[in-house]
Amino acid sequence: MKHFLLLVIFGLWVAPLQAAIEAYQFDSPEMEADYNQLIDELRCLVCQNQNLSASDADLARDLRRETYQMLQQGKSQQEVVDFMVARYGDFVLYRPQFQSNTYLLWLGPFLLLVLVLYLVVRRLRAADKPVEVDAAAMAEAKQLLEDNESHK
Amino acid sequence: MRSALPLVVFVLMAGLLGYGLRLDPKKVPSPLIDKPAPEFSLSILESPSRQLSTRDMAGQVWVLNVWASWCVSCRAEHVVITALANRNLVPVVGLNYKDEPADATRWLEQFGNPYATSVMDQDGRVGIDWGVYGVPETFVIGADGMIKYKHIGPVTHESLEQTILPILKELQS
Numbered sequence: 001m002k003h004f005l006l007l008v009i010f011g012l013w014v015a016p017l018q019a020a021i022e023a024y025q026f027d028s029p030e031m032e033a034d035y036n037q038l039i040d041e042l043r044c045l046v047c048q049n050q051n052l053s054a055s056d057a058d059l060a061r062d063l064r065r066e067t068y069q070m071l072q073q074g075k076s077q078q079e080v081v082d083f084m085v086a087r088y089g090d091f092v093l094y095r096p097q098f099q100s101n102t103y104l105l106w107l108g109p110f111l112l113l114v115l116v117l118y119l120v121v122r123r124l125r126a127a128d129k130p131v132e133v134d135a136a137a138m139a140e141a142k143q144l145l146e147d148n149e150s151h152k
Numbered sequence: 153m154r155s156a157l158p159l160v161v162f163v164l165m166a167g168l169l170g171y172g173l174r175l176d177p178k179k180v181p182s183p184l185i186d187k188p189a190p191e192f193s194l195s196i197l198e199s200p201s202r203q204l205s206t207r208d209m210a211g212q213v214w215v216l217n218v219w220a221s222w223c224v225s226c227r228a229e230h231v232v233i234t235a236l237a238n239r240n241l242v243p244v245v246g247l248n249y250k251d252e253p254a255d256a257t258r259w260l261e262q263f264g265n266p267y268a269t270s271v272m273d274q275d276g277r278v279g280i281d282w283g284v285y286g287v288p289e290t291f292v293i294g295a296d297g298m299i300k301y302k303h304i305g306p307v308t309h310e311s312l313e314q315t316i317l318p319i320l321k322e323l324q325s
Contacts, residue, residue, distance in 0.1 A: 045285035
């Protein structure tokens with residue numbers, strides 16, 4: 001019984017680690033790094049919110065194999081990305097490319113930052129400005145203060 | 153004026169999020185629309201010694217339906233594809249995706265074979281070229297060899313009548 005429980009616990013422990021364990025042999029460590037980066041940044045379209053490296057879907061396995069084969073043929077990372085985008089669209093990328101329909105996505109945060117900085121500076125400037133008081137009002141205030149003093 | 157600002161921001165946000173809710177994240181726009189249909193030459197399910205290639209289909213409007221015997225929604229779609237094939241408008245080619253030939257043949261025997269031809273894509277390589285990510289998928293290819301329309305998921309009677317048939321008729325006229 002104890003052994004059985006241990007087995008169950010071990011089984012549960014192992015399950016999430018099973019994805020993406022194809023033992024691919026790479027010609028160089030750089031190629032392996034390229035491969036790992038690609039499968040981390042490409043989306044599995046079957047299980048939409050997983051990347052290729054995390055998904056155990058059939059299609060993800062096929063696309064990992066495709067990625068591996070393309071790298072082995074000497075293709076660059078960009079060529080693999082272009083290959084995927086040509087077939088599945090920009091949606092396949094977790095890191096969208098910098099192109100006309102993603103300018104706002106990439107630059108938007110900086111635009112917001114500039115806007116907020118502008119608003120903050122404007123408000124600070126306004127706060128810094130010396131308060132202009134009309135001379136007559138100042139004289140009246142002084143008078144009042146003095147009267148107050150003398151009544152004590 | 154100043155007090156209206158939060159309201160304006162709220163309305164803008166609500167509008168944007170409301171629009172987002174209406175989008176279907178499962179609908180991934182295919183980059184293949186109006187692009188040349190990816191070429192293939194694959195063994196025919198019924199007689200594996202013969203091949204069917206995209207070149208054999210050149211010059212006519214045709215439909216490619218991706219199916220598999222393991223695919224449950226293909227079963228639901230089967231009557232619709234049969235209805236399409238029975239109209240004899242265009243040839244309906246089946247792309248038998250990642251399937252066992254024996255299973256595929258049995259499936260066709262059991263439910264009936266609506267396809268002019270079915271070709272076998274056992275390793276799914278052609279499926280990748282066609283950007284297939286969920287079976288069933290249905291493509292309309294024009295006489296110029298361009299992909300005109302892609303339907304993801306099972307074709308329903310409504311989508312057949314309202315979308316696919318009008319496209320086919322327009323392409324043929």
